[in-house]
Amino acid sequence: MRAEADEVDEAIEAELRLMDPNVRTSRGLARQLLDPEFVEVGASGQRWSYEQMLAELPNMPGNSKEGPRYEPSDMTGVVLAPGCVHLTYETTIGGRRARRSSLWRKRSEETGWQMYYHQATPIPPEAE
Template sequence: MTGVEEAVAGELRLLDPAVRTSRTQAARLLHPDFTEVGASGRRWGRDDMLAALPGMTGADPGGPRHEVSGMTGVQLAPDVVHLTYETVVEGRRARRSSLWRRSPDGVWRLYHHQGTPVPEGTP
């Protein structure tokens, strides 16, 4: 599997309720230096994200889910992949950007993520 394919698979796993509610599974996918600037504008670190993820939208198997579209990726360096895509959840759109880094053990982990809300009516 290419780095882009690995990053896409990891990104989609992070949107799966089973992973969002499992600190162990989510921790495997987040880089030790993980940061995020969420669609809310809040800045997150790894520990904060792991604690909050089970209560976030998309964690409840019977609740609203993130609908993903247009995911594309580019390998910026041998150990770095950049993904971009959009999500819709409960009618709210967000444009998303993720940087994935391959660790020395060969595992791809999410290093940085940013979500930007798309104003209603924007094409």
């Protein structure tokens, strides 16, 4: 059980690094955390590939130390298989809330944990 808890903790740490403006504005740092087969379905409904995300990430919200930043809450994870962790949580940024789901995989010690899939679903203001 400890090994599984360690995998979840490592995936959470990687997820939080992706919210760091220093990582979001650095193609090299972001590349380390995104799997080459990465796909995201954003809160806007847009589908993003690995290359699209690396190109656009520096221009997306949450990239300024002075501006609004992602505030995650209720982050939990489960090991689906060795080297595969599913995280769920909520974020708030600039007054907008979203429910998020990420799949992280670790194919080798060299690559470490990389986000394979991410989806964000907006939470309407009237939702509890």
